[in-house]
Amino acid sequence: MPPKISVTEQTSRRVVITGIGLITPYAVGREQSWQKLLSGHSATSLLQDLSNQLGRPIAGGMIPDVELSSTSLTRTPFQNDPSIELTLKATSEAIEDAGLEPGQLSNESTGCVIGSSKGGIAGYAELAGASHSRSISEDSIPAEFWLQCLPNACSQAVAAEYGLQGAALTPVSACATGLSSVMRGADLIRDGICDTVIVGSADASLVPAVLGSFQRMGVLATGFPSPAQACKPYDSRRNGFVVGEGAGMLILESLKHALDRNVTPYAEWLGGGLGADSTHLMQFDPAAESLARLITDTLQRGDVAATELDYINLHGTGTQINDLYETRALRNAFGDLATRIPCSSLKGGMGHLLGAAGSVELGFTLLAMRDHIIPATLNLEHPDPQCNLNYTPCIAVPHTINTALKLSFGFGGHLVAGLLRNWQATR
Template identity: 35%
Template structure:
């Protein structure tokens, strides 16, 4: 059974705003969501840049008691899910709970809670620890909270595959609906890891940009002078439905998901395969799953992290997979504007693909100033590209060689 799966609702909280319209407006305007870290004193770190969410106040979304019982990463997922439900015009009367589920990706879980509670434990022992500590730090609490709030009784779990977690969640949700195990899935990713411990870890492997004097220009994928990624935070949630289920309730349809692929570099813990062979295998597998030829793809929302090795390897993978057609593609890198959302990265980039398909607009890769001879494709540098998009591919290439891609299609009845 291969049922058609469509996107009917979107929600996001990001460094460019607290809603999807704010995110999309900021991307098209070429705004940067990166800046100097304000969450803590980062003066002692080599990298002092991050893409933080601004003007977020839990009291605007949660009762005080509720906010104290859920980590900020959980909060982001619930905020994005609420927007997605509203955007889809979806209520509990519109679905059978047994046929509805949720899968949400995350990398570090409730790391903010974990570190603050550990410090409390170190100083005062266990007596003052929160009774909600375990719930707040576990990765699997994200879908658990969403399933409880919306009475989703089908599959409910977390995908953890580093930077590919959110894309994995969407892909797994797509499969459940496609093969008839569910009719509707609430899916995406969430992350809030801008904490000293995580920044220190990424600095130790020299993965982060040290362009502290130009924080708004620190993330510059495919630019010759890139020097590392910028850590971001946020959540993106998509509502996926079986086509007939969506049509029966009169839902608006953004796009259709038609392909899901995975591969492994089997190369190194943090470095990509320098020839991009694992990523190329991924892209070909996703094309095969969708029943498409390379020439069918119009647009790629790249992983594009702004690391020296990663951007070259990804460019090689695109050229290996698409041949001469690679030079006809429009490619962009959302991380240039919003940083790297880790477990939410693949989800927010799939959401951005959906908006690009709807509007036939590809947002700019900002901060692209000096071409790199080894990155010689069209990365939509500093300009919005308007072109008809029938098929878009988004790839996520996670630490450890975990590779995931999705193909989305302009919906046609």
């Protein structure tokens, strides 16, 4: 027989979320972003400079604070990559929200898992531009500048800022990176390696090289009547996503550590699952078998019945293939029950935050659970008959949320699912 686990050990292995920090195209800050998301207005706009460079209208979700955006023309050359600044600012808010003092983090039991889908792309763009134009001498580029272009730059920056001595990791799984980071951080707590982990992701990719590549791949929204209506998840008129920037940082703690500090968590992380759909670099298996299996396996590991789900936060990019794939997977996993579970995609209002999408959307899911309201899928005005779930079109709806599922995907077939339970419901 396996050894018995004491109550103290069980409590130390349960994972709760106690702090949230968000920077989004809606606003710089958690509560400001949440209230603007609930208002039903889109935060995407026309990126005029990038549109001129790429020769066609480009919509995107730029952060209101121009100094934090990779599109800013006022940035000093070769300063910190915007993704690092986003990470540090969102981390500071998450730590404050969790009621932690920075001095409490400087020990070997505190770590960070902060992902990036591609590293400091704005820094790479600066280096490439300087090399191409030869307008800047090599001596004017800081010797260590290239280090911030690496995928681990954000986790390194947070570890250095707070003197962390625990694990510092950097998952890279394309647009599933944010949720992968949360899952890996939870594993560190469950394995007894850490009792506090700063998790999340950041992305600042509004640069011509990235948008030009997506344009050639045919995945960017085109022909939109207005930038605010460019991304239309699950709508029959959908034809692509728009890119946004942002960061989502969360504080994970063992339940014992949180209770010892006398703080009230947002929710308990019940578990997550990883999968792959290796059909194609940019496309998924039309039958959606891999994702359906991941969803059912995740619920089984979390000991949650499908009937207990109150909300599903979808990946929902607004591309023809992705939205249909996700719909079919949920129908395959839950049958007719899938049509009765409220769900929504947030990308119609703020764009696709790429590597940061999973952690930012998980942060919004936690706020939805706190306030018991389903955020809307914006621009869903002409539903696709093949996308026949309850997507909460256009207007947020009050609804009790005790248990929620979050889904994220990425180019290359990365699949991630996360399962949460509202802390008040848990207690």
